[in-house]
Amino acid sequence: xxxxxxxxxxxxxxxxxxxxxxxxxxxxxxxxxxxxxxxxxxxxxxxxxxxxxxxxxxxxxxxxxxxxxxxxxxxxxxxxxxxxxxxxxxxxxxxxxxxxxxxxxxxxxxxxxxxxxxxxxxxxxxxxxxxxxxxxxxxxxxxxxxxxxxxxxxxxxxxxxxxxxxxxxxxxxxxxxxxxxxxxxxxxxxxxxxxxxxxxxxxxxxxxxxxxxxxxxxxxxxxxxxxxxxxxxxxxxxxxxxxxxxxxx
Amino acid sequence: xxxxxxxxxxxxxxxxxxxxxxxxxxxxxxxxxxxxxxxxxxxxxxxxxxxxxxxxxxxxxxxxxxxxxxxxxxxxxxxxxxxxxxxxxxxxxxxxxxxxxxxxxxxxxxxxxxxxxxxxxxxxxxxxxxxxxxxxxxxxxxxxxxxxxxxxxxxxxxxxxxxxxxxxxxxxxxxxxxxxxxxxxxxxxxxxxxxxxxxxxxxxxxxxxxxxxxxxxxxxxxxxxxxxxxxxxxxxxxxxxxxxxxxxxxxxxxxxxxxxxxxxxxxxxxxxxxxxxx
Amino acid sequence: xxxxxxxxxxxxxxxxxxxxxxxxxxxxxxxxxxxxxxxxxxxxxxxxxxxxxxxxxxxxxxxxxxxxxxxxxxxxxxxxxxxxxxxxxxxxxxxxxxxxxxxxxxxxxxxxxxxxxxxxxxxxxxxxxxxxxxxxxxxxxxxxxxxxxxxxxxxxxxxxxxxxxxxxxxxxxxxxxxxxxxxxxxxxxxxxxxxxxxxxxxxxxxxxxxxxxxxxxxxxxxxxxxxxxxxxxxxxxxxxxxxxxxxxxxxxxxxxxxxxxxxx
Numbered sequence: 001x002x003x004x005x006x007x008x009x010x011x012x013x014x015x016x017x018x019x020x021x022x023x024x025x026x027x028x029x030x031x032x033x034x035x036x037x038x039x040x041x042x043x044x045x046x047x048x049x050x051x052x053x054x055x056x057x058x059x060x061x062x063x064x065x066x067x068x069x070x071x072x073x074x075x076x077x078x079x080x081x082x083x084x085x086x087x088x089x090x091x092x093x094x095x096x097x098x099x100x101x102x103x104x105x106x107x108x109x110x111x112x113x114x115x116x117x118x119x120x121x122x123x124x125x126x127x128x129x130x131x132x133x134x135x136x137x138x139x140x141x142x143x144x145x146x147x148x149x150x151x152x153x154x155x156x157x158x159x160x161x162x163x164x165x166x167x168x169x170x171x172x173x174x175x176x177x178x179x180x181x182x183x184x185x186x187x188x189x190x191x192x193x194x195x196x197x198x199x200x201x202x203x204x205x206x207x208x209x210x211x212x213x214x215x216x217x218x219x220x221x222x223x224x225x226x227x228x229x230x231x232x233x234x235x236x237x238x239x240x241x242x243x244x245x246x247x248x249x
Numbered sequence: 250x251x252x253x254x255x256x257x258x259x260x261x262x263x264x265x266x267x268x269x270x271x272x273x274x275x276x277x278x279x280x281x282x283x284x285x286x287x288x289x290x291x292x293x294x295x296x297x298x299x300x301x302x303x304x305x306x307x308x309x310x311x312x313x314x315x316x317x318x319x320x321x322x323x324x325x326x327x328x329x330x331x332x333x334x335x336x337x338x339x340x341x342x343x344x345x346x347x348x349x350x351x352x353x354x355x356x357x358x359x360x361x362x363x364x365x366x367x368x369x370x371x372x373x374x375x376x377x378x379x380x381x382x383x384x385x386x387x388x389x390x391x392x393x394x395x396x397x398x399x400x401x402x403x404x405x406x407x408x409x410x411x412x413x414x415x416x417x418x419x420x421x422x423x424x425x426x427x428x429x430x431x432x433x434x435x436x437x438x439x440x441x442x443x444x445x446x447x448x449x450x451x452x453x454x455x456x457x458x459x460x461x462x463x464x465x466x467x468x469x470x471x472x473x474x475x476x477x478x479x480x481x482x483x484x485x486x487x488x489x490x491x492x493x494x495x496x497x498x499x500x501x502x503x504x505x506x507x508x509x510x511x512x513x514x515x516x517x518x519x520x521x522x523x524x525x526x527x
Numbered sequence: 528x529x530x531x532x533x534x535x536x537x538x539x540x541x542x543x544x545x546x547x548x549x550x551x552x553x554x555x556x557x558x559x560x561x562x563x564x565x566x567x568x569x570x571x572x573x574x575x576x577x578x579x580x581x582x583x584x585x586x587x588x589x590x591x592x593x594x595x596x597x598x599x600x601x602x603x604x605x606x607x608x609x610x611x612x613x614x615x616x617x618x619x620x621x622x623x624x625x626x627x628x629x630x631x632x633x634x635x636x637x638x639x640x641x642x643x644x645x646x647x648x649x650x651x652x653x654x655x656x657x658x659x660x661x662x663x664x665x666x667x668x669x670x671x672x673x674x675x676x677x678x679x680x681x682x683x684x685x686x687x688x689x690x691x692x693x694x695x696x697x698x699x700x701x702x703x704x705x706x707x708x709x710x711x712x713x714x715x716x717x718x719x720x721x722x723x724x725x726x727x728x729x730x731x732x733x734x735x736x737x738x739x740x741x742x743x744x745x746x747x748x749x750x751x752x753x754x755x756x757x758x759x760x761x762x763x764x765x766x767x768x769x770x771x772x773x774x775x776x777x778x779x780x781x782x783x784x785x786x787x788x789x790x791x
Contacts, residue, residue: 055695076695084692088710097706098696145696282630289631308653365552370560376725376770379644380732380744381763384751389571464643468733471645479645486649494649502641 002069002148002181003032004054009063011049011206023049024060024206031198032068034179038192041202041209042242047185048153050202054183055151069148077147077180079155083134085126085141092122095141105144112140115177116170132163136170143174150180154187165222168194172219189238190231194220199234204245210237310492318496327481328500335477336508338394339466342401343455346409349402350454354413364414375407375461379468387473396473401466405458409451416450417443449520456512463505575757584761592746593765600742603659604731607666611723614667615674619719622675623682632675639672644730652738662734662742669730670723677719681712713785721778725770732766 011024023046031037039047052058054065055078067074085094095109113119116136126134135155142150155171156164172195175182186192192199196214203209212234220227294312301311322328353371356363382404386396420442470479471486478501485493561577568576575583587593621628647668651661685708693703735744743762750758 057691057695076697078692078695080688080692082688084688086689086707086710089706097702098693098698100698100702151695285627285630286634289635293635362549362552365549366556366559369553369556372774373560373767373771376774378729378732378766378770380729380736380747381766384759388573388756464645467643468645471649482646482649486653489653491650491653494646498642498646501643502638505641506637 002067002074003030004149004181004183005030005032005064005066005068006050006054007064007066009050009053009065010061011046011053011058012061022206024053026063027202027206027208029200029208031181031183033181035198036175036182036184036196037198037200038184038186038196039200039202040186040189040192040238042204042245043187044204045202046206047187047202049206051151051153051183051185054149067149074148075145077142077145077150079135079138079142079150079152081154081157083126083131083138085134085137087126090123090125091118091129091137094126094137095144098141099145108144108146109140112144112174113137115143115174116140132159132167135159135163135167139167139171139174143178143180146178147180150182152182152184154185156191157187164191168222169219171195176218189235190222193231193234194222194227201238201241203241209241212237307489308491310495314492315495315499318492319499322493322496322500331476331478331481332500332504334394335397335466335470335479338397338477339401339459339462341394342398342462342466343405343458345398345402346405346458347451347455349406350409350413350451353406353410355417357410357414358417367410371407371410374403379465382465383469383472386469392473392475394474397466397469397477397479400469401462404462404465405455408458408461409454412450412454413447416447419450420446449516452512452516452520456509456516459512460505460509467501573756575760579757580760580764583755583757584764587746587758587761596741596743596746597765600662600731600735600744603662603742604666604727607663607731608670608723608727610663611667611670611674611727612720615671615719615723616678619675619678620682622679623685629679636672636675639668640676644669644726645733647730648733648737651734655738657738657740661738662731662744665730665734666727670727673722673726674719677715677722681715681719684711684715686711710785714782717778717782717785721774721782724773724778728766728770 006027006029009024009027010022013021013023015021023044027050039050041047049058053060054067055076067076069075085091086097089097091113092106092109095113096105099105099108110119110122113122116139118133118136118140121129121133121137126137129137135158139155142152156167159167168191175195182196184192184195189199193214199212199214201209201212214230216224216226216230222228298312301309353363353367357367382400383396386400390396390399467477467479467482470477471483472479474480474483478497482494482497482501485491485497564574564577567574584593618628618632622632623629644665647665648661651664651668655661655664689707689711690703693707731742732744732747735742736748739745743765747759747762747766750756750762
């Protein structure tokens with residue numbers, strides 16, 4: 001199992017006039033072990049930037065980000081908002097691509113394709129699949145690298161409500177089976193409650209507002225009253241945060 | 250379904266680029282575009298002037314000399330008469346190509362066999378080197394207007410025919426059924442369904458056929474004609490008047506770009522309902 | 528900004544190839560072409576018959592003129608074309624990656640696209656005389672603008688989001704180049720080569736016609752000037768055959784291979 005250690009993280013953007021905008025302002029956060037952590041926040045709270053810095057796609061201004069694993073180098077899996085499959089490779093070859101054809105990749109690819117219910121699509125091209133199916137492939141791809149740290153950036157935001165509900169169930173099943181360290185970014189509080197063990201709420205300006213522990217049994221159902229109650233509570237706190245921001249603005 | 254068959258196939262079969270290195274360089278905005286592109290043009294002409302000054306021989310005239318010639322040719326009316334002559338030859342050729350293209354295109358649109366049958370001849374017509382067209386034109390029609398007219402017709406024909414065929418195929422089966430459901434007669438179907446569909450496809454064919462035909466037509470005039478732009482270029486070549494030749498070339502480029510932009514403008518203006526044309 | 532000169536593989540030609548030219552229809556088409564030719568022989572008094580033409584072609588091959596001139600021309604053609612591809616690729620990549628370069632070059636390139644190859648052939652003949660420079664420079668100049676347009680398009684087609692995806696999974700650079708960049712730019716790159724070949728071939732013939740004493744263009748002019756039209760027709764046959772071979776046998780399959788995932 002891996003861990004993500006974030007210490008005093010600061011990220012500034014500079015526009016052409018040289019004006020500095022601070023999008024992440026001193027975040028301290030440790031995610032380790034078999035936890036599913038969601039990062040939620042209103043738009044402008046820097047949650048996607050945070051994820052990109054953790055993944056190494058973006059650089060940061062100061063502070064440290066450490067990814068650790070049992071062995072030396074932490075392997076990262078990433079699920080994007082869109083599926084981001086190579087259109088010229090079959091589903092199977094797409095799963096192989098990110099594993100650099102590491103030993104046993106085919107077995108792993110088949111296993112996770114099976115878990116998302118798409119083993120019959122292994123030889124198809126992405127263009128032959130629906131959007132929901134493509135995103136399931138994207139999720140299977142991230143799990144198939146057997147990452148120490150799994151990063152997800154609003155993976156269901158482009159899908160319709162029905163499809164994303166099914167996919168959340170798929171995701172939870174995959175997670176229960178593999179127990180990766182997950183950092184999941186979303187703007188959807190109810191989604192965060194349903195999926196995660198902890199919810200990190202960011203506030204505009206890029207600071208941690210609060211951290212909520214979700215102590216509900218798994219697998220969770222959206223229709224479960226306990227889930228629904230917690231969703232309502234967290235949503236209320238989130239709305240209060242947004243309202244406060246609106247007053248400040 | 251309604252994808253025009255045109256050479257710069259930027260339409261459906263290109264995968265939409267989902268991200269870019271630079272942000273949308275296709276549509277630059279504001280006056281900066283003109284400044285940059287103007288500076289580039291000035292630099293290019295400056296480079297030409299420098300080389301010309303270094304060579305210092307009428308074999309490579311200075312930009313100013315060419316400009317002088319351009320003005321002289323334009324003022325004397327020579328430019329107008331010769332371009333008018335060339336353009337009317339192309340127009341005549343396009344009329345022929347239109348008739349032939351409609352017939353062949355309809356046949357191809359309705360029958361698979363016809364599509365296969367015409368594919369090879371149209372491929373050869375569309376790809377034959379300009380030289381062969383020009384010499385055939387001269388051989389068969391001599392130095393009259395016939396050669397350039399027939400050559401432009403032959404060059405444009407494949408584009409128009411293929412576009413008509415695609416237009417016929419594009420007429421939506423659902424719309425046809427709708428017309429039948431509402432009991433529209435054949436004339437209405439022709440007028441409201443086939444005509445608008447075909448018009449856009451034919452126009453696209455004309456536009457791209459034109460870009461091809463222009464050069465081959467001029468080439469044919471270089472080989473054998475008694476007037477026209479190509480003939481003037483040939484004359485300048487034979488008299489070793491490089492400045493004259495470059496002046497005609499400049500006018501040729503300007504006219505060609507103007508006409509093409511005019512056609513593009515007309516297309517977006519009249520066929521705005523086809524959003525994929527853009 | 529963009530002049531509407533065809534700079535990509537005409538969709539209708541791709542269409543033709545994929546639509547399965549049934550053997551019967553193609554045979555019928557070939558027979559029809561021969562019939563039209565034969566009619567032209569009867570009507571026009573100077574047109575040589577197919578048999579005469581093929582006979583002349585055989586005799587050209589027998590005396591060695593066919594292969595000799597083909598070799599000379601191919602030499603010039605490949606030299607000019609490779610130059611155009613290299614220079615065009617550099618400028619095209621620059622235009623695809625930098626907006627400034629795109630603004631600077633696109634109007635100039637639009638003008639260059641509008642210049643007929645015959646202008647270059649005549650100019651180079653006057654500038655360089657009857658040497659090897661005339662055809663090579665003409666080939667280079669008539670191919671270049673097509674390479675630039677299509678390579679710029681190819682560069683813009685590099686999917687930045689897929690590259691980011693691969694980087695976040697830690698895929699090595701070589702893999703990214705091979706599996707993401709190369710397939711994305713393949714289509715437009717093949718188009719660049721194809722249009723460069725077509726346009727440069729036309730330029731080569733013209734340059735050799737006006738300003739050379741060897742090569743296929745010169746040889747066809749030789750027969751034309753001698754008023755031996757069967758010789759000229761024999762060479763036209765060679766031009767067309769080369770074209771069909773280049774497109775159907777070489778570029779077509781390459782293009783289909785490069786874009787096979789699209790139709791899937």
